[in-house]
Amino acid sequence: MTRYLCVHGHFYQPPRENPWTGEIGIEKTAAPFHNWNERITEECYRPNAAPVVRLPDGSERRFPSNYARMSFNFGPTLLAWLDRRAADVSREIRRADRESRDRFGGHGSAIAQAYNHMILPLASPRDRWTQVYWGIRDFEHRFGRSPEGLWLPETAVDLATLEVLAGQGIRFTILAPEQAARVRAIGEPEWTDVSGARIDPRRAYEARLPSGRRIAIFFYDGGASHAIAFGALAEGGEGFARRLASLAADVPGDQLLHVATDGETYGHHHRGGEIALAEGLDELVRSGFARLTNYGEFLSLHPPAFEVEIVENTAWSCAHGLGRWRDDCTCRTGLHPGWVQVWRGPLRDALDRLRDDLAAVFEDRGARIFSDPWAARDASIAVVLDPSTDAFDDFLSRHAAAPVDASLGRDAGRLLEMQRHAMLMYTSCGWFFDDPGGLETTQILRYAARAIELCPDDARGPIEAEFLRRLDGVASNDPEAGSGRRIYESSAGERRDLAAAGG
Numbered sequence: 001m002t003r004y005l006c007v008h009g010h011f012y013q014p015p016r017e018n019p020w021t022g023e024i025g026i027e028k029t030a031a032p033f034h035n036w037n038e039r040i041t042e043e044c045y046r047p048n049a050a051p052v053v054r055l056p057d058g059s060e061r062r063f064p065s066n067y068a069r070m071s072f073n074f075g076p077t078l079l080a081w082l083d084r085r086a087a088d089v090s091r092e093i094r095r096a097d098r099e100s101r102d103r104f105g106g107h108g109s110a111i112a113q114a115y116n117h118m119i120l121p122l123a124s125p126r127d128r129w130t131q132v133y134w135g136i137r138d139f140e141h142r143f144g145r146s147p148e149g150l151w152l153p154e155t156a157v158d159l160a161t162l163e164v165l166a167g168q169g170i171r172f173t174i175l176a177p178e179q180a181a182r183v184r185a186i187g188e189p190e191w192t193d194v195s196g197a198r199i200d201p202r203r204a205y206e207a208r209l210p211s212g213r214r215i216a217i218f219f220y221d222g223g224a225s226h227a228i229a230f231g232a233l234a235e236g237g238e239g240f241a242r243r244l245a246s247l248a249a250d251v252p253g254d255q256l257l258h259v260a261t262d263g264e265t266y267g268h269h270h271r272g273g274e275i276a277l278a279e280g281l282d283e284l285v286r287s288g289f290a291r292l293t294n295y296g297e298f299l300s301l302h303p304p305a306f307e308v309e310i311v312e313n314t315a316w317s318c319a320h321g322l323g324r325w326r327d328d329c330t331c332r333t334g335l336h337p338g339w340v341q342v343w344r345g346p347l348r349d350a351l352d353r354l355r356d357d358l359a360a361v362f363e364d365r366g367a368r369i370f371s372d373p374w375a376a377r378d379a380s381i382a383v384v385l386d387p388s389t390d391a392f393d394d395f396l397s398r399h400a401a402a403p404v405d406a407s408l409g410r411d412a413g414r415l416l417e418m419q420r421h422a423m424l425m426y427t428s429c430g431w432f433f434d435d436p437g438g439l440e441t442t443q444i445l446r447y448a449a450r451a452i453e454l455c456p457d458d459a460r461g462p463i464e465a466e467f468l469r470r471l472d473g474v475a476s477n478d479p480e481a482g483s484g485r486r487i488y489e490s491s492a493g494e495r496r497d498l499a500a501a502g503g
Contacts, residue, residue, distance in 0.1 A: 002254045004298055005244060005290035007277065008174060008220065009066075009263030010151055011045065012075035013037055014429045015116060016443065019421060019450035024081075027439070037078070041086050044267035044274070049092035051278040063278035067096035068103065070277070071294040072263060073113045073151040076138040083142075090142075097143055100294060107296030111149035112139040112170075115381075118426040119325045121158040121313050122348070124355065126374060127423055132164050134381045141385045148296040149173060153428050156315040156322060159209060166213035172295055173215065174260055176316040177201060177222040181309045195311065197222050202247075202255035204295075206304035216299055217308055220260035221247050229261040233270040237279020244280060245289055256298050257290060317432075325431040336434045339477040343436050347484060350470035351425055354448060357463045358422045361455055362415055369412045371401040380416045411456075418454035421447045436474055437481030442491060445484070449492040 016024045016035060024035040033039035051063040074082075074093065082090040093110070100109035114120055115134035118127065132150065139147045149172045150165055157175060165173060177197035183205060184191045199205075201221045208214050224232075224243055232243050247257040266273040284290045313321045323329025326348045328341040366373030376399040383392050396404050396412060404412065430444035452464050467488075474484025481487060 001252065003248055003290040004254065004256045004293040005281075005284055006071050006256060006258040006293050006295060006298065007244075007281070008071040008073075008258065008260040008295075009048075009266060010073055010113075010260065011078065011263030012073075012113070012117060013040060013078045013081075014075075014427050014440065014443070015077040015081075015424060017081075019424070019446050037081055037085070040264060040268045041082070041089060043271070044264050045082065045093075046086070046089050047267045047274045048263075048277075049089060049096065051274045053275050053279075063275075063282065065092065065096040065099070066266065066274060066277050066281075067093055067109065068099040069109075069281050069292055071109050071111065071258075073111045073149075074263075075113050075117060076115050076135055076142075077117075079138070079142055094143060103292070104294050104297040105300065107148065107294055107300065108143065108145060109294040109296075110139070110143055110147070111151055111295070112136050112147035113151040114153050116424050116426070117153040117428045118423065119153060119156045119315070119322060119428050120161045120164075121156050122322060122325060123426065124359075125160070126359070127355070127426070128161060128164055130378055131423065132168055132170075133378050134384075136168060136170075137381045138385065148299075154315040154317050154325075155179065156313075156325075157310060158312040159310070162207055162215050162310070163209050163211055163213065166209060166215040167211075171216055172204070172218060172299055174218045174220060174295070175310065176314075177219045179311050179314045179316075180205075180217075180219055181311045183306050183308045186305055186307050191309075199308070201258065202249065202251075203306065204256070204299050204302060204304045205306050205308035207308055207310060216304055217310070218256070218258065218295055219308075220258055225259040225261050228259055229265050229269070231270075233265065233273045233276045235276075237276045237283060240276045240280030241283040244284060248290075254302060256293070256302075258295075325428060332434045336477065339434050341434065343474045343476065343484070344431050346470065346473035346475075347431065347436060347441070350467055350474065350484065351444075351448065353470060354425075354452070354463065354467045355422055357466065358418060358451055358455060361459045361463070362419055365411070365456060366415055369401065369404065369408055369415070370399050372399070373415075375399065377416065377419050380420075383416070384420065414454045414456075418451050421451035421454065425451060435477050435481070436484055436487060437476040437478050442487055445488045446491040449488060453492075 018025055027035040030036040030039045048066040051066060053061045055061060097108045097110040112135045114131040118131050120128045150170045152173055155175050177199050180194050180199040182191040182193050199219050201219045205217050206214050207217050224247055244257055266277045285292060315322055318324035318331045320329035324331040326345055363373055370376040379399060383395050425444045425447035427444055429440040433440055455463060468485050471484035471488055476482060
């Protein structure tokens with residue numbers, strides 16, 4: 001019997017760039033750093049690439065990269081920022097993935113993520129497909145290989161989402177134990193109810209989908225993951241090792257001991273967390289208690305022997321299904337007692353209507369340029385990853401219905417950018433916190449403003465007027481913030497200020 005150990009980190013920050021400048025402005029709460037990306041890079045992303053602890057005698061103890069010994073995903077928009085602003089860190093992340101392939105039988109520890117952290121079960125079918133497609137293409141661009149697994153934002157899942165993953169060649173995903181409904185041995189008729197987080201997390205499961213496709217699912221240990229995320233790292237490396245060791249069971253056969261948390265747990269949320277992780281992994285390996293692995297390797301060595309049915313429309317950070325992104329479901333930060341989140345539903349309704357209006361424009365105008373507008377949108381990730389003129393010309397040569405002059409080329413670029421911002425405006429954190437007047441909701445409304453601005457002139461007015469009407473129903477708890485309309489108009493005003501300044 002072999003114990004296998006896997007620690008997964010979901011490393012992610014929402015895109016924070018100003019949609020008109022492409023740069024992140026000053027975020028005062030991140031002081032003394034310019035913005036939160038910079039601060040978290042120094043507290044977490046860089047230290048995990050080369051953990052080092054200073055000993056009492058002044059010497060240092062250095063550990064191998066945590067990334068090379070764990071399983072991880074990085075949000076594509078975060079990796080794009082790291083490539084621009086902390087290239088040494090992004091190089092180390094890619095190097096660690098190459099090293100992990102040598103360690104884990106050819107299976108890299110990095111997995112993909114849906115592109116900009118959209119809640120996929122609430123997305124339109126086209127957006128759901130594109131988010132996964134872009135996440136895979138971005139991964140291939142940065143890591144030089146195809147991903148075996150894909151992290152679902154907030155682990156939000158339904159069967160339609162799993163179909164998209166399986167249909168695009170993804171072998172596995174990771175879910176919370178509460179998201180399992182029932183299991184049975186493959187080939188056996190009887191199901192066992194495992195609702196309420198009663199599933200055994202120590203094996204891989206197989207979900208059989210309505211299309212006939214299949215995908216493997218790992219359900220992380222919920223109790224240990226929650227403890228690690230909310231304080232257990234204070235026990236240091238030895239305590240972390242004990243916590244992981246406690247997951248083992250006296251049962252026959254090999255078993256997988258695994259946890260999953262936000263990657264920022266290791267160093268940002270918990271100072272020194274990267275050292276506790278490094279020391280804990282060292283302790284468990286040195287003692288011979290467990291063998292390190294990642295999900296791809298374990299799945300190849302231990303194909304699923306059990307089938308699972310999921311609880312649809314659920315996520316790891318909401319006790320009410322998907323309420324946190326569409327309802328006043330009581331899930332909130334708790335920092336503002338008495339505040340309500342009735343604004344979430346009207347905000348989603350407003351953005352859904354805007355999305356559909358912009359999609360109709362894209363389909364109509366895009367048909368005059370592209371042989372297949374939606375296939376062109378999928379493929380346009382190539383020019384997001386390489387915004388050079390040559391790359392765009394090559395893209396047009398592949399997807400334009402006929403030769404394109406300079407004017408039509410500009411129209412094509414604007415339509416594709418309109419669609420990119422129409423997806424960015426669904427970044428999940430826009431609903432996650434307590435009020436629409438916060439930075440996160442303000443940011444997604446900035447993306448909405450930019451998407452509308454990129455809309456053709458003759459269609460823009462009615463679309464924006466309808467969007468503003470719906471935003472009137474998005475009420476902030478803060479009288480100074482007012483309605484969604486006021487927040488949006490302030491965001492759209494940024495563009496006018498930039499134009500007046502010659503930006």
